[in-house]
Amino acid sequence: MLLMLRKINRTIxxxxxxxxxxxxxxxxxxxxxxxxxxxxxxxxxxxxxxMAIATSWGMGYTLLELGHVRIDxxxxxxxxxxxxxxxxxxxxxxxxxxxxxxYWCWPVLSRSLTNGSRANTPLETPLAFVQLxxxxxxxxxxxxxxLTFIAATQLVLRKDYEAAESVIGLVNEVDANS
Numbered sequence: 001m002l003l004m005l006r007k008i009n010r011t012i013x014x015x016x017x018x019x020x021x022x023x024x025x026x027x028x029x030x031x032x033x034x035x036x037x038x039x040x041x042x043x044x045x046x047x048x049x050x051m052a053i054a055t056s057w058g059m060g061y062t063l064l065e066l067g068h069v070r071i072d073x074x075x076x077x078x079x080x081x082x083x084x085x086x087x088x089x090x091x092x093x094x095x096x097x098x099x100x101x102x103y104w105c106w107p108v109l110s111r112s113l114t115n116g117s118r119a120n121t122p123l124e125t126p127l128a129f130v131q132l133x134x135x136x137x138x139x140x141x142x143x144x145x146x147l148t149f150i151a152a153t154q155l156v157l158r159k160d161y162e163a164a165e166s167v168i169g170l171v172n173e174v175d176a177n178s
Contacts, residue, residue, distance in 0.1 A: 001151055005144055005147060012057055019053070020050065023047050026046060027043050041122060042121065052130070055137075060144035060145075063145060070170065080162075080165075084165065087152065087165070088168070091149045095146045095149045098142045101138055106135065108131060109128060113128045
């Protein structure tokens, strides 16, 4: 299951990377055009939208690559089983928090869809157009977090702490064990 998610994440990362590169190209083009007295306009707005979408979709990738920042005060002082339990607790906390974020993102999108809301900017971007992929990214992150938690729980219940660490542990410890 996690191997499939990693493959999906790599595809998503490539798509998000292309989106970011396109955004950079538009910003660079706008900067060049400003030098000759013209402007595309709205590049700050567009880049903000792209960053919001890229962030929400990038979180699931970062989770499976063990890239999220963690504060590890007690974990390193306990045995393998204790580290696994701390990791599970951290994963449960993360999955629960992301569930709340995704839950509260929906009313934002729903209101934009219902009202036909547009940005209060010169581009007058339909907000649902931007909020839909943003919301989908948070939902995807939530699904990845819960599936990762379930997979790690199964590994811990089988007492395969090394495999659990490779799924939800700390990247520097995982690399040290490789």
